[in-house]
Structure formats: structure tokens, C-alpha cells
Amino acid sequence: xxxxxxxxxxxxxxxxxxxxxxxxxxxxxxxxxxxxxxxxxxxxxxxxxxxxxxxxxxxxxxxxxxxxxxxxxxxxxxxxxxxxxxxxxxxxxxxxxxxxxxxxxxxxxxxxxxxxxxxxxxxxxxxxxxxxxxxxxxxxxxxxxxxxxxxxxxxxxxxxxxxxxxxxxxxxxxxxxxxxxxxxxxxxxxxxxx
Amino acid sequence: xxxxxxxxxxxxxxxxxxxxxxxxxxxxxxxxxxxxxxxxxxxxxxxxxxxxxxxxxxxxxxxxxxxxxxxxxxxxxxxxxxxxxxxxxxxxxxxxxxxxxxxxxxxxxxxxxxxxxxxxxxxxxxxxxxxxxxxxxxxxxxxxxxxxxxxxxxxxxxxxxxxxxxxxxxxxxxxxxxxxxxxxxxxxxxxxxxxxxxxxxxxxxxxxxxxxxxxxxxxxxxxxxxxxxxxxxxxxxxxxxxxxxxxxxxxxxxxxxxxxxxxxxxxxxxxxxxxxxxxxxxxxxxxxxxxxxxxxxxxxxxxxxxxxxxxxxxxxxxxxxxxxxxxxxxxxxxxxxxxxxxxxxxxxxxxxxxxxxxxxxxxxxxxxxxxxxxxxxxxxxxxxxxxxxxxxxxxxxxxxxxxxxxxxxxxxxxxxxxxxxxxxxxxxxxxxxxxxxxxxxxxxxxxxxxxxxxxxxxxxxxxxxxxxxxxxxxxxxxxx
Numbered sequence: 227x228x229x230x231x232x233x234x235x236x237x238x239x240x241x242x243x244x245x246x247x248x249x250x251x252x253x254x255x256x257x258x259x260x261x262x263x264x265x266x267x268x269x270x271x272x273x274x275x276x277x278x279x280x281x282x283x284x285x286x287x288x289x290x291x292x293x294x295x296x297x298x299x300x301x302x303x304x305x306x307x308x309x310x311x312x313x314x315x316x317x318x319x320x321x322x323x324x325x326x327x328x329x330x331x332x333x334x335x336x337x338x339x340x341x342x343x344x345x346x347x348x349x350x351x352x353x354x355x356x357x358x359x360x361x362x363x364x365x366x367x368x369x370x371x372x373x374x375x376x377x378x379x380x381x382x383x384x385x386x387x388x389x390x391x392x393x394x395x396x397x398x399x400x401x402x403x404x405x406x407x408x409x410x411x412x413x414x415x416x417x418x419x420x
Numbered sequence: 421x422x423x424x425x426x427x428x429x430x431x432x433x434x435x436x437x438x439x440x441x442x443x444x445x446x447x448x449x450x451x452x453x454x455x456x457x458x459x460x461x462x463x464x465x466x467x468x469x470x471x472x473x474x475x476x477x478x479x480x481x482x483x484x485x486x487x488x489x490x491x492x493x494x495x496x497x498x499x500x501x502x503x504x505x506x507x508x509x510x511x512x513x514x515x516x517x518x519x520x521x522x523x524x525x526x527x528x529x530x531x532x533x534x535x536x537x538x539x540x541x542x543x544x545x546x547x548x549x550x551x552x553x554x555x556x557x558x559x560x561x562x563x564x565x566x567x568x569x570x571x572x573x574x575x576x577x578x579x580x581x582x583x584x585x586x587x588x589x590x591x592x593x594x595x596x597x598x599x600x601x602x603x604x605x606x607x608x609x610x611x612x613x614x615x616x617x618x619x620x621x622x623x624x625x626x627x628x629x630x631x632x633x634x635x636x637x638x639x640x641x642x643x644x645x646x647x648x649x650x651x652x653x654x655x656x657x658x659x660x661x662x663x664x665x666x667x668x669x670x671x672x673x674x675x676x677x678x679x680x681x682x683x684x685x686x687x688x689x690x691x692x693x694x695x696x697x698x699x700x701x702x703x704x705x706x707x708x709x710x711x712x713x714x715x716x717x718x719x720x721x722x723x724x725x726x727x728x729x730x731x732x733x734x735x736x737x738x739x740x741x742x743x744x745x746x747x748x749x750x751x752x753x754x755x756x757x758x759x760x761x762x763x764x765x766x767x768x769x770x771x772x773x774x775x776x777x778x779x780x781x782x783x784x785x786x787x788x789x790x791x792x793x794x795x796x797x798x799x800x801x802x803x804x805x806x807x808x809x810x811x812x813x814x815x816x817x818x819x820x821x822x823x824x825x826x827x828x829x830x831x832x833x834x835x836x837x838x839x840x841x842x843x844x845x846x847x848x849x850x851x852x853x854x855x856x857x858x859x860x861x862x863x864x865x866x867x868x869x870x871x872x873x874x875x876x877x878x879x880x881x882x883x884x885x886x887x888x889x890x891x892x893x894x895x896x897x898x899x900x
Contacts, residue, residue, distance in 0.1 A: 375546070381510060382679040384549075
């Protein structure tokens, strides 16, 4: 099943055993993906300005874009810019077509379709960013917050969203039947820092 | 180029109480009066109520008589709200019922547990659940959810009964005075709709005519049968209190918990409780929507009557203007230049099945209807002939194409029931804003409605009358 490794040495993706990453997904830069994470085809994980560490049990659906990009006013060739690591916790769901540039995402969050998270937001745990909501405020979103509606109204819910274990199990069984997977490394991997 | 097909570029003038200019797709045509009608010159009536999510029907007449008259307050509630569906109190979306499996002890053997289904309400949009306000999960999928009781229900019921009696008494007195003057041929259904005297607890004549389903008129309709004794209902006047509950001591110092504060909209959608805290927001039953029918005010014929079934979008009666009046549409506009003659291509579509003859006439100087035009227009002087709409024409290969001998300077193309023709436009004003032209379109109309009096001598039923409409076109800005 595994076909080819991606990228060059030092900037290759470290995909833990047990993760299911389709070969049609685009993974660029120093990306670490934890076990039991599913990355659908046409998902894009791009580590431009620093590494991305993705935990376990995450679900990254089609056309989702997780990008660690340079801040707007800094050119890629500027010297002395510290690469910032983007950390994504466990059991998160990135639904179809969402864009996430947030540098820190906790656990059990759901980022719904076509949502747009900017560089300045930090998600804690149990947050739900509704469909088509654009959030780029300079703040830490408190736990269990739901952002919904065209005006990005907010409310707090009493229980966090459940981890999508059923869906993950299903996908881990079915996806390899129809897609080729990217090669995983054996054992645990530590992220390579530039 | 699709913007040229936008309906509001071509407006037809409606002669009613107000002169309304509106696209043909929004107008109705009363074929008994042979006139265009807009939404403002027809009376809107409620046909039936239905729930938009479960599509359950509830006809108005039945809804009024449904419950016991003693519980009038709840009756008005249940009239216009669905019994099965709920609205999210947070975002007003429709709530869906979800199930979880919980272990529950078996009734026979308390030591063993079996998985039982528990149902709760959840909103798919804002993720509100019924557990957020402390409502326990129910064991039945539907019918287990109750709205909390209003503590003031009894007092409100009593007040409504008292004022209902008062309204009845006043109506009887007024009817006695009006008896001599009441017109005998007006249908009974109408005496509820057109009330000419202001009711003391009503809303005024014009408002009553537009909303005949308002609660006060429906209260007046629920009358006691004639021989029943009218119980005198007395109400205690409301008592004013000197002392009011004091504010809590930490009113100014307690930090506000913003997610807990309800918004004005959430609060006012529950007028009986108006909770200030989000943990008291209980779901309400979903409001019903109405199907409405339209009636011409002059001849009292129905112009639009929808079908009874909420799942059907068809109409029993649908006298829309686009199926009777030829429609003018803009096809292409050249660059418009100030005081230079430009040629605009318009299309004219014939909606009926017989041949229609159309004459275009420019507006004269000082025409009171011509208030918006900013350009001179030269319309074709010859009569344009439109072929009838033939649904089978594209499949009928043997049919000879009809020869209309079109003047190529006037008619650009002809395609089944549509022709394209040229008009010449000379913009007269150099300012910003759209160039607007107007002209009159005169066409023959065959009235297929049954004549009121049977025609003697067996005339052909379709006699043509000539109708004239004032049309305004918005052609876009001048390009320098």
C-alpha cells in the first residue's frame, strides 16, 4: 500500500504508524502527524514558516487547509525570523473546505465547513467554529465556546463535542480500499526542528 | 449580460389606489376587470396554516374551534403553533430530536442494566441542547416535551374572557344600529373582513381589513349561541404596589457573565417569561406559516389561490400577469451617448396561444404617467405580430414556418412566440443615473373567462379587447 515518501530529508512528513494519510493530500514542509489521524485526499497541510505538529485522533477532511504561513508583512527570505510551531491537539475535526492558520489548537474542537481561522486566534478545547465563520481576533477562545451565525455570535455549551471515534474507525477501514496511503514511519517520531 | 434580464429593469404601471410601477413577474391580472393588479391593490386572506418543518396542515376555521373555550389563552397558542416541532430558543432554528443510549435498570430485575434510548432536543446550528437548560431526557421520541406554564395564565384568561364579552356586546349594539343599512347581497364571509366602524378594542378599519385573522376579530367571531345566558364576568382591577423588590446587593459589583445574558431577540421571543439568563431559555413550539390567497378588491374574484396541501407548490387559481400580458425584456444595449441616437434591442414574448397584435406608442408631451423618463424614444410605428405560444412547436417538424413578412429595420429576429425589435433612444440628460425611457404598449386580449350574462346568438366566446399598458425601461448609465 505505501507508495512513496514525500519531500526532502529534514523537511519530510513524519507520519506516525496508525495514521491514515491519503497520497492525494498535499503535505509540504515539516509536518508531524500523530496516530489514528485521518487525512482525506485533497487536504492540504503546509508548513511554510515553521513546523506543524498534529496530535492523534484528528479528522482532516477534503479541501481543508492547515497552513503555518509567514505573517503578512514579513518576506520569506528575511533573516532572523524565528520559525513558530503550529500545534494541533487530539480529536479535532477540520471539516470540508475550512482554513486554519491558528498556531495553537487544543483538543476536541470542531472547525466546520468553510470556516476561516486567522493567525491570531488560539483555540482551547471543545470549541466549535461554525460554518463560514471568520475568526481572526487576537484572543484565546474560552473552552466549550460555539461560534455560529453570520455575525459570529457566541455561546457556551455545557458539553464538549464528542470525539468522532466511529467515523475515524470507519474511515481507517474504508479509505485504504480506494486510495493509496502515504508511507508511515515505524515507532514514535520526534519533530525535526530547523 | 445576465443583468439585462433582471426583472426590475422593465416596469409596468398599475392603475390602482396608488400608481405602482413594478416588474411584470410580480403583478397579477384580473381577467374580469381586464386590469393589472399589484400586491398592494389586492386583499390578502389567510387560506390555511401549516408548519414549515413537519408540513402538517391546520385550516383556520378548524383551528379556532379546536379546544375548549375555557382555556382560551392556550387555545390561541395552539392555533398558531405546531404541536410536534420546536424552535431553538437561542438561534430560532428548528430543533431536531437526537437519541443516546443510556444504561437503565430493567424494571423486572434492578440489578441488571439494559441500554435504553433517551431522547433530547438539539440544534444543529448553534449546538444548543435541551440539557443546557436542565430539561431531562425523555423516553419517547415525540410528545414528551412540555412548555413551562406561565404563572399568569389564569389572570390573562380571565381578562380575555371579560374583554371578549365586552367586544361582543358592543358588536351586537352596533349591528342593531346597522341592521337597516346592511347590504343584503354581501356574502357572509365578508362581514368579518370588511368592518367599517372602528372597534373599541380593535385595530382600526384599514388594519382590520388587511389582517382579518387578528385575535380581536376572531374573538368577536366566537360568539355565544343566542339563547345562552350571558354570564357577567367581573374582573378585579390590577393593584398598584408601593413596595418593589429591592435590587440584589451585589448588583453593581458582580461581574457579568456574558454568555449567560440573553439577547433582546431571544428574550422577546418568549414574551410570557422574558428570561434574562440563558439557562432559563426553554424551547417554544414552532410558529405556523400561512398560505395566503389574493382577491381583487373591485370585483371580489380570487386572483391567486394556493392548494390546500402544504407539500404542493401549485395553485388552484393563478392569474399572474406573465401568463396574459406580453412581456418586454431588454436584450442588448449599445454604448449610450448623450444626445446621440442609439439603437436598443428589446424582445417581446407572447404568453397566450393565439396570435397577438402589439402596437407601441411613444408617450406624448405632458403625459401624467411619464414621470421618470430621461431620454427620447422612437418606437416602431408598425403593428408587431406575435405568434401564439405553441408548446409542441419544437417537436412538430412538418409545420410550415409562418410567414409574417417582418420589416428587417424593425424586427431583428423571430423565434416561435418571441420577437426581437429595435427602438431608438436619444438620452436627454447628461447627469449620473440610469437612462430611463417609457412607452405604451397596446395589445389585443381575448377574454376566456366565462361571461356573466350568457351571450345571445351564440357569439364566438373570444372577443378581443384592446389593453394599453405603460412600460418603463431602465437602460443603464451613459457612457461618455
